Amino acid sequence: MPEGDTVWQAARRLHSALAGKVLIRSDLRVPRLATADLTGRTVLDVTPRGKHLLTRIEGNLTLHSHLRMDGSWKVFAHGQRWAGGPAHQIRAILGNAAHTAVGYRLPVLELLRTSDEDRAVGHLGPDLLGPDWDPGVALANLLKDPERPLGEALLDQRNLAGIGNVFKSELCFLLGVTPWLPVGHLPADRAAHLPELAKRLLEDNRDRPIRRTTVTHADTTRATASAGRRAPDLFVYGRAPRPCLRCGTRIRVADQGDGSRERPTYWCPTCQRGPSPAPTRERRNRPHTAG
Structure with missing residues (x-):
């Protein structure tokens, strides 16, 4: 059951695998993002905000995801067999030369401008594991x-x-x-x-x-x-x-x-x-x- 600790761990895994590296594969499998292509862009960081994940990408872009009850992000090494659910449950794929991050059963997935992140997380109170904790x-x-x-x-x-x-x-x-x-x-x-x-x-x-x-x-x-x-x-x-x-x-x-x-x-x-x-x-x- 994803809560703040689980999301923090997911962000750390994603950040370690993706941050500072150029994407060579990008596949966002939700209708409104079907034509979005992030290949050639560098992932800047992956930040947790409460139960939300913010994957920031060069060009003022943020891929916002939320796990809710059943969603998960899995990280696989190059050539490793994916294991996280059937292919039809995959909602996002972000890959570089060394690792591929696969998002399964993500109920929330949207691409927005990094400068507009408040649209997704601005309503949240202080984050128990974040720098804004008060x-x-x-x-x-x-x-x-x-x-x-x-x-x-x-x-x-x-x-x-x-x-x-x-x-x-x-x-x-x-x-x-x-x-x-x-x-x-x-x-x-x-x-x-x-x-x-x-x-x-x-x-x-x-x-x-x-x-x-x-x-x-x-x-x-x-x-x-x-x-x-x-x-x-x-x-x-x-x-x-x-x-x-x-x-x-x-x-x-x-x-x-x-x-x-x-x-x-x-x-x-x-x-x-x-x-x-x-x-x-x-x-x-x-x-x-x-x-």
Whole structure:
């Protein structure tokens, strides 16, 4: 599930493979870009912005992509067999003499002027992994609508950019409140701690191949290590109806909207205070990925 850490990793891979090199292959497989040809141009850099990727190319051009739920960029060495999905799912190919970047299932792909990037990302709040990060602005954005459920506010990229459904559930657990708590009801000390904690979660995971939120909490790590087992990667996300790592209560899961669709949301009814859905709204757990 691509979130800010995953997009940061994708940008780093793309930048390493493409930046400073001339494109010898360009194939953008969406109708409005079918005639666009970037061959002969040098890729300047690849920059993440929240969950967005900006591939900047000489000539004041930016290829803007967004992974959403299923998209991915794969990088292959020259002559390496591509593996990322069937050919009909390929939406973009950018290649130089040494590497080829292939974009699979990209729901958003557009070519715009670099000077017009704000059209694509100007609405975003401070980026948790970006140079524009400002915890004060992020918190003020979250508190603008004090009656909005915290989980929904965290997923709104206009407030702060980079949190997805996994980090939403994990962050609410670490704050000790349910995702349905109105953000304005968050205790003042926890509200002040929220931006720092969110940033730390993403920073801790931007260099990891597998997302983990439990490794920095020694109490949980010791408990699992004593049983001869590695600590679970996540506290609550994807763990219903297994026991909470802290109190043993069964983790629950229910849908919560994010302004566009319902998302499975996980919480511990004992460790997290605040409102939660009625049992009739609760849903069964389903398989997930956390990468």
